[in-house]
Amino acid sequence: MRIGIIGAGALGGTFAALLSQAGHEVEVAARGSVLAAIRDHGIRLSGGFGDVIAEVAVAERLTLRPDLVLVCTKAQDAEAAIAANRDLIDGVPVVVVQNGLEGVDTAARLLPRSDCFGLLSLIAADHSEPGVVHVTATAESRLGRGDGPADAESVRIAAVLSDAVPVRALDDFRGAQWTKLVVNMVNAVPAVVGCTLGEVVASPELLRALTASMRECVRVGIARGVRFGSLNGLDDASLRTFAGLPLAEGTAVPAALVARMGWESNRGSTQQSLRRGQPTEIDFLNGAVVREASAAGIDAPVNAALTALVHEAEALGRPLPAGRVGDALATLDLR
Template sequence: MRITATAASHLGRGAGPADDEARRIAAVLSEAVPVTAIDDFLGAQWTKLVVNMVNAVPAIVGRALGEVVADRGLLAVMTASMRECVRAGIAHDVRFAPLNGLDDAGLRRFARMPLSLGSRLPRSLVRRMGWEHNLGSTQQSIRRGQETEIDFLNGAVVREASAAGLEAPVNRALVDLVHEVERVGFLPDERVRAIPTH
């Protein structure tokens, strides 16, 4: 895998404070790579899941993130997948932890926005993180001929939404399309643009 962005690694326990064991494990791991024990690990996991919604669309069409967010139709699909993720988290009473410039208040506002306004979030995230040329980890897996993590990213949104009595049709479609790409190769942009995002 090619690392195109650096970020700290975190660990913790559930929604509570980091305990002594979490701090001990973080110290051991930090001998190899920097790891920090954090409070409210669950909230950080959910925010990271929102961030990871940038992976599916580039993986389906075989394009870099910068190209995807520059395309209105592809950006709309990415935005809708992020919004489903945030709404699922809210339905589970998650408090989103600050990560990659995102936070609880901002994500809650995003969940209520019309799609056209909400599209600013993934576009600004890609620009702020310097990910314009980033292919995303899902696409990198496809290019290496490896199974992707899509069932644990967009698939997790589908499962968590269902558990909360919600639907996540955009994420369900993205999971199916990524599995199709795993089988047959990259798909035309039009296949993704055809996903209903309302």
């Protein structure tokens, strides 16, 4: 199958290398130093899926009409990237491999003739330099769309992608998206202070902030009428219980998540972007919680504060003192 991949960062690079290795004809749309590195040296993948050097076609835009498209850009780049390839891919099935809640809707709006799906990737990978990806944790990814049972097309596309990496078609994709958003609350705190998730969990103050952001995200989802999907060992029942816990008791939830997923050494994708001097996805992670809270007629002060701190670190080009996190939350009612 001819597969177009838009964006060749950590996940785009991983999927491109593994799909090429599985025998698919892969073309990658990339820019700048990433395009040059892939053109000169291929995609160099290491870690959990083994060592792969994939020689794939690459250009600023896709040049051949594919049978399937994966959009693997950062959330803030998705609209421009899809629009740049729209004439070639409208009418082709599109899988959006992104964090946040808005990617599939954005693709469907721009590509009215395409079937659009979302993919929740649970793979952890470091994009250390252009064209180089190291997978630090492997896991089955989940693909779907909407609120109902997985349809036949979702099952078909999941099977195609499973040629390369485990992917399962998922019922109630929207609920699982929300669970993934809860999980993605692990990104902000380590990005602000420049540490690993293991170090966050070991710090009572930082763990308290992480817990507060996750709990607030769940409470906002409940206010929006969400039934959370099962993902990363979390489900609707456990998250609703978590939403009602005192903060001190709730710290066990993110601590267990980090341990269960083996993420102690991970810094998260937000911090990776900061380290590369690139804009982060924070407005589509913690910022999405703030927008969803506003739509529900409530506030999300913890996630608003963390969003502002990440933007401050972006502007400075360096992490902030750890005490800034505690200071930002000190005046908030965290019951």
